[in-house]
Every structure is written in structure tokens, then in C-alpha cells.
Amino acid sequence: MAVVEIPGSKSVTARALALAAGGRGETVLERPLHSDDTEAFAEGLRSLGYEVRLAPGAWTVVGSPDGPPAAEASVFSRDAGTAARFLPALAAVGRGTYRFDGSEQMRRRPVGPLVAALRAIGAQVTHDGAEGHLPITVVTTDAEGGTGGGLAIDASVSSQFLTALLLAAPRMPRGLRVEVTDMVSRPYVDMTVAMMEAFGVVVGREGDTFTVANQDYAGRRYPVEPDASTASYVFAAAALTGGTVTVPGLGRGALQGDLAFVDVLARMGADVVVEADRTTVTGTGRLRGLTVNMRDISDTMPTLAAIAPFADGPVRIEDVANTRVKESDRLEACAVNLRRLAIDVATGPDWIEIHPGTPRGAEIACFADHRIAMSFSVTGLRTPGLTLDDPACVRKTFPEFHEVFAALREQLPAAG
Ligand SMILES: O=C(O)C1=C[C@@H](OP(=O)(O)O)[C@@H](O)[C@H](O)C1
Numbered sequence: 030m031a032v033v034e035i036p037g038s039k040s041v042t043a044r045a046l047a048l049a050a051g052g053r054g055e056t057v058l059e060r061p062l063h064s065d066d067t068e069a070f071a072e073g074l075r076s077l078g079y080e081v082r083l084a085p086g087a088w089t090v091v092g093s094p095d096g097p098p099a100a101e102a103s104v105f106s107r108d109a110g111t112a113a114r115f116l117p118a119l120a121a122v123g124r125g126t127y128r129f130d131g132s133e134q135m136r137r138r139p140v141g142p143l144v145a146a147l148r149a150i151g152a153q154v155t156h157d158g159a160e161g162h163l164p165i166t167v168v169t170t171d172a173e174g175g176t177g178g179g180l181a182i183d184a185s186v187s188s189q190f191l192t193a194l195l196l197a198a199p200r201m202p203r204g205l206r207v208e209v210t211d212m213v214s215r216p217y218v219d220m221t222v223a224m225m226e227a228f229g230v231v232v233g234r235e236g237d238t239f240t241v242a243n244q245d246y247a248g249r250r251y252p253v254e255p256d257a258s259t260a261s262y263v264f265a266a267a268a269l270t271g272g273t274v275t276v277p278g279l280g281r282g283a284l285q286g287d288l289a290f291v292d293v294l295a296r297m298g299a300d301v302v303v304e305a306d307r308t309t310v311t312g313t314g315r316l317r318g319l320t321v322n323m324r325d326i327s328d329t330m331p332t333l334a335a336i337a338p339f340a341d342g343p344v345r346i347e348d349v350a351n352t353r354v355k356e357s358d359r360l361e362a363c364a365v366n367l368r369r370l371a372i373d374v375a376t377g378p379d380w381i382e383i384h385p386g387t388p389r390g391a392e393i394a395c396f397a398d399h400r401i402a403m404s405f406s407v408t409g410l411r412t413p414g415l416t417l418d419d420p421a422c423v424r425k426t427f428p429e430f431h432e433v434f435a436a437l438r439e440q441l442p443a444a445g
Pocket residue numbers: 039040041043110111186187188189192213214217327328351
């Protein structure tokens with residue numbers, strides 16, 4: 030049996046940083062994720078004038094409830110969707126001129142519905158490049174700023190637009206009432222609301238309409254749970270090889286919807302035990318094919334696609350259109366790589382279907398996407414000669430992935 034310590038959640042770390050920045054007093058994040066995305070978030074806060082101190086295992090943020098301390102700033106989000114979407118909303122409730130940009134990859138990803146929402150609450154937002162994409166500039170003045178009010182938002186492309194607004198909402202003088210017309214990745218919004226409440230804020234919710242009054246956040250010590258999306262790779266490794274993997278710190282009551290990936294493995298035949306403070310997956314030597322809707326947990330779509338060839342029947346993954354606007358077009362990236370491995374695969378606008386087969390060794394094209402690299406590393410446990418063209422792209426969420434995965438490999442049953 031292997032016990033794998035998984036680093037902190039990217040999504041929880043990003044939210045805790047944003048909440049800490051908007052709160053009164055100091056917040057200490059315990060065991061935050063230290064990776065490219067969360068470093069970009071912390072650096073973004075620093076650019077906005079917040080005091081952020083990064084010590085191993087404990088990050089401290091000094092809050093500024095009235096918005097960014099800096100009156101002018103330029104923020105570079107690197108590849109981080111969380112930073113690119115959450116930080117402009119924080120800026121909109123301040124007073125100043127704030128420019129936001131990101132990597133080429135991040136520039137390709139959408140921010141249009143967020144820009145529309147920030148304008149609707151009273152901030153001035155201009156595009157410095159393509160409409161609906163970074164770079165953007167948010168300008169707020171005494172006369173004009175993110176004062177709040179009522180609006181509707183379409184979160185069918187990304188839930189991060191809604192999370193961004195909600196995180197900033199308590200600092201809007203008029204509060205916020207937001208009606209969501211369509212939503213993907215719903216558990217991430219539940220996480221946002223739960224964490225806002227943990228920082229002392231009341232969020233009203235009736236169906237998909239959220240109301241937040243103008244109120245204060247309180248700084249606090251905040252423990253960050255391990256990353257459930259990252260854990261999907263080691264759980265999949267257990268299911269594939271017939272080994273047992275336990276991840277401590279992730280159990281019933283976890284904030285992250287992606288822990289539900291283990292339910293998919295259970296449907297495929299793995300033995301899954303979710304306890305209060307840990308989760309264990311044991312492979313049973315066979316994987317069953319299935320059809321599964323992954324709209325709520327789409328970051329784990331590539332994990333499933335990567336082990337799908339080993340199932341005894343087709344694996345069809347549905348309702349994941351928005352995976353096409355992540356770090357890569359993930360439906361396409363999975364299909365391209367499965368075909369390189371000589372696996373029969375078909376895709377549509379929002380689905381992928383993978384047929385059983387024996388993958389042959391090939392180089393995986395990572396498309397600078399950490400999840401493609403980590404997912405196909407799991408395939409590599411049973412595919413001699415599988416290599417990655419860009420192993421370093423895992424730094425986005427799990428810089429130590431290859432070392433941890435190599436150590437795990439030693440503890441899993443060898444191919445028979
Ligand atoms: O709010 C968050 O922390 C996230 C929301 C999800 O994005 P979408 O809502 O764009 O699907 C997820 O894919 C991403 O990794 C993190």
C-alpha cells in the first residue's frame with residue numbers, strides 16, 4: 030500500500046489569498062500550494078500593493094478591505110486562470126488604474142463575461158488587445174467604481190467569472206445580487222461560498238441567484254487541504270495497476286468537487302474507501318467501460334481519458350465543452366495523444382469516446398498543459414516507451430510531480 034502526500038489545493042490557495050487580501054488584519058495560509066499558478070497569484074497581489082510573505086508551509090497576507098493599496102499596478106497572471114479572473118474583480122472594488130495581462134496561453138482563454146460583469150457593477154474596463162481576452166485595464170475613480178448592484182452572468186464557459194465576482198462582492202458598497210443563467214464546474218462555486226463563510230461573510234443563495242451584502246471579511250489562520258485534481262493521478266494509478274493508494278487529508282467534507290473522481294473509478298470497478306480524513310483506492314485488476322458526465326469535475330477528464338484504453342469497453346465522457354478553453358483544447362489534446370498511442374478515439378463538440386486497446390509507446394504532445402503531462406504519465410505505467418515532449422509543464426500545479434510519481438511507481442504492482 031502506498032501513502033501519497035499531495036500538495037495543497039490550487040483552488041483553495043487562490044481563494045484563501047483573495048479572501049485574505051479583502052479581509053481585515055492578517056491571514057496565514059497553512060500548507061498552501063507552492064506552484065507556478067499560486068506564485069503568480071501571490072505576485073499579482075504584491076503588484077497590487079498587498080503585503081504577502083511566503084515562508085515554506087505558511088503564507089501570510091495583510092488585508093486591505095478597501096481594495097488594492099496601490100493606485101496603479103500592472104499584474105501578470107502567467108498561465109493562471111484563477112489569477113487572471115479573480116484579481117481584476119478585486120481591483121474593481123478599489124480606486125486606481127490596474128492593468129492585467131498573462132502568458133500567450135492565458136491570452137487565448139476567455140474573460141469576456143467577467144469584463145461585462147465588472148462594467149455592470151460600475152467599473153470601467155478597456156481591452157488593450159482582442160475583445161474578451163487579456164490584456165485588460167480596470168479603472169475605478171471616486172465617481173466610478175465597482176459599487177455593485179444586480180446583474181446576470183453566464184458561467185457556461187467558466188465558473189471562475191462568478192467566483193471572481195462573489196469574492197469581491199462583500200467589498201461592494203451596494204452589495205451584489207447575481208443571477209447565474211448557466212454554470213459549469215458547480216462544485217467550485219460551492220467551494221467559493223463555503224470559503225467566504227469561513228472568512229466570516231454571509232452569502233444568500235436561492236437556486237442560482239446569489240446575494241451578498243456589503244460586509245467585512247475577517248483575517249484568520251486557514252489550513253489548505255490537499256489538491257483533489259492532483260490526487261486523481263495517483264488514484265488512477267492505483268486503479269490501473271491493481272495497487273492501493275491512500276491520500277491523507279482528503280476525505281468526507283473536502284471542499285473540492287474533484288474528489289468525486291474516485292466515484293468514477295468505483296463505477297469502473299475499483300474499490301474506493303472515503304473516510305473522514307483520507308481516501309483510499311485499490312485497483313481490482315480490471316477496469317469497466319462506462320459513459321460519464323464530467324461537467325462538474327472536468328479537470329479530471331484527461332485523467333480518465335488516459336486510462337480509458339485499458340477498460341474492457343468504450344469510455345465515453347460527456348458534457349465537457351469548456352475543456353476546449355483550458356490550458357489547451359483538452360478534448361483535442363487527448364484525442365491527438367491517444368491516436369499517437371494507436372488507440373481508436375472519436376470526439377464531438379463536448380464529448381470524447383475512447384475504445385479499448387493496447388497503447389504502443391510514443392511521445393506525448395503536452396501542449397504546455399500540466400494535466401496532459403500528468404494524465405499520460407499514468408498511461409505510461411503500463412505503456413513501455415511513452416515519453417513527454419514537455420515534462421516541465423507540470424510546474425503549473427505540481428512542480429514535484431515526476432519525483433513523487435516515480436517513487437509511487439516503485440510501490441505499485443509491476444506489469445504482469
Ligand atoms: O475556480 C477554480 O479554482 C477553478 C475552476 C475550474 O474552472 P472552470 O470554471 O473554468 O471550469 C477549474 O477547471 C480550474 O482548474 C479551477
